Amino acid sequence: MQFSNFQEFIEMGGYAFNVWSVYGMFLIFLTVNLYGPLRKNRLIIRDLKRRYALNAQAPATSSDFDSQSSPGSETIEEERA
Amino acid sequence: MFFVLVATLFPIGISPEPEVLGEISAGVLWISALLASLLAMDNLFRADFEDGSLELLMLSPHPLYFLVLAKNVAHWLVSGLPVVLVSPLIAYMLNFPEGAYSTLVLTLLLGTPVLSLLGSIGVALTVGLGSRGLILAVITLPMSVPVLIAGTLTVSQTLEGASLSGYLAIMGAMLVAAFTLAPLASAAALRISVN
Amino acid sequence: MDWTWFHKWGSPKWFYELSGKWLPWLVGAMVTCLLIGVIWALLFVPQDYQQGLTNRIFYVHVPVASISLAFFPLMAIAGTIFLVWRMKLADVVVKVAAPLGAWFTALALASGSIWGVDTWGTWWVWDGRLTSLLLQFFLLLGVVSLRTALEDSEGAARACALLSIVGGINVVVIKYSVDWWNTLHQPSSNFTLATDQANGPEIWVPLIFMIVAVYLFFAISLILSTRNEILQREKRAQWVIDLVAKS
Numbered sequence: 001m002q003f004s005n006f007q008e009f010i011e012m013g014g015y016a017f018n019v020w021s022v023y024g025m026f027l028i029f030l031t032v033n034l035y036g037p038l039r040k041n042r043l044i045i046r047d048l049k050r051r052y053a054l055n056a057q058a059p060a061t062s063s064d065f066d067s068q069s070s071p072g073s074e075t076i077e078e079e080r081a
Numbered sequence: 082m083f084f085v086l087v088a089t090l091f092p093i094g095i096s097p098e099p100e101v102l103g104e105i106s107a108g109v110l111w112i113s114a115l116l117a118s119l120l121a122m123d124n125l126f127r128a129d130f131e132d133g134s135l136e137l138l139m140l141s142p143h144p145l146y147f148l149v150l151a152k153n154v155a156h157w158l159v160s161g162l163p164v165v166l167v168s169p170l171i172a173y174m175l176n177f178p179e180g181a182y183s184t185l186v187l188t189l190l191l192g193t194p195v196l197s198l199l200g201s202i203g204v205a206l207t208v209g210l211g212s213r214g215l216i217l218a219v220i221t222l223p224m225s226v227p228v229l230i231a232g233t234l235t236v237s238q239t240l241e242g243a244s245l246s247g248y249l250a251i252m253g254a255m256l257v258a259a260f261t262l263a264p265l266a267s268a269a270a271l272r273i274s275v276n
Numbered sequence: 277m278d279w280t281w282f283h284k285w286g287s288p289k290w291f292y293e294l295s296g297k298w299l300p301w302l303v304g305a306m307v308t309c310l311l312i313g314v315i316w317a318l319l320f321v322p323q324d325y326q327q328g329l330t331n332r333i334f335y336v337h338v339p340v341a342s343i344s345l346a347f348f349p350l351m352a353i354a355g356t357i358f359l360v361w362r363m364k365l366a367d368v369v370v371k372v373a374a375p376l377g378a379w380f381t382a383l384a385l386a387s388g389s390i391w392g393v394d395t396w397g398t399w400w401v402w403d404g405r406l407t408s409l410l411l412q413f414f415l416l417l418g419v420v421s422l423r424t425a426l427e428d429s430e431g432a433a434r435a436c437a438l439l440s441i442v443g444g445i446n447v448v449v450i451k452y453s454v455d456w457w458n459t460l461h462q463p464s465s466n467f468t469l470a471t472d473q474a475n476g477p478e479i480w481v482p483l484i485f486m487i488v489a490v491y492l493f494f495a496i497s498l499i500l501s502t503r504n505e506i507l508q509r510e511k512r513a514q515w516v517i518d519l520v521a522k523s
Binding site for chain 2: 449
């Protein structure tokens, strides 16, 4: 153990800003790149569910099934539903 | 023309002091050449793409490789060669160190075709796009860095009295590599973008 | 030679199921390595006699930077596989690797320059490694923006695959020419990693944990994005419909 108390650990021998900002960025980086895909996965599954449901109800309107819209652009469909 | 304009902006933007200018002149000339090549790049396949003659060229029995190469040579003759020819004059205006003029012209002569060849890959990839200025720059400029480095280093090494042959050999190698590989990539890129 | 193992990779369904089985193990291994690595690096690594406690940055910077260098080779290989064998999965990898690579490169640059504040005394030095990493960052952004600009997905896939191959070759040339440029311009920059690593196991064992953790993280993030992309592309396939119905 390099530190005798918590205060010293936070101060990092005077380099608190440098060390903690790098570790902070690392943490943000990890969260963004893990949480982002996971959240997107949920959105895609929700989106697909609605599309399949719509498709089952009215096969004639299957044209919007082909559209490349991403899960982010859901508002219009939500209004329609 | 664009080359001369950009090169003129540097003394205005940085300093008209002869010593300062002399120090940076090789870099200024190379960056101006790079930007001039990039600007002219846009027209490489554009007009042919828009009026459909590009598709006809691709249907022709000749290998696309040579057609692209011919396009590149033509592009270099109208954009690269004038830069090479006018560069001693601009170099003089920028207080370019004496004794390196021939090296400067020689490196530009070897380097500007590489810029054209590399740029044509980017242009071929983006030919179908409406607004592609930024994408073209982001793709092309980092790829041109080795040429820029080789060109300016050769000049600065000449001034320090080092032997030239090694540096010129590296530039020659770049030219040969770009000559053989870049048209292949451009041809493949054209096939992708046009279809 | 039996090539079925290779062609299996062409099946998105097969990949989706297999990666679903692997993911919990990968995540578990990553979290373990990361916790050990971070705690060890922050609390127990002795101070560097020159850099003091800033040597803790080393444990983030080195793994991240070493992976950023792997992105263009990865994308070039995947691009070749896609152009030669028309393997859909390879294109997915090219697509999701580019933004992830930009993230990694940005973090490597940021941590490198923060580290440089104390090691070199400034935020930015035109050091060989930093410069070539910056150029690589621009090239990755080029691949990402080309993908966004070309909406047609088949054409975009092939164009990006080609650009990845060209970029992959070019990154090597850039690396060597920047090193060459750097040695001629800055002979004073005598900072090397070798001196840091020669210090003994209490320095490099946590580093290995961190490197393994970051590599695993890279794999996990790549797999997660690949799975998303597969779901979106295969939305008309029966197995996706079944999968969505079950969830």
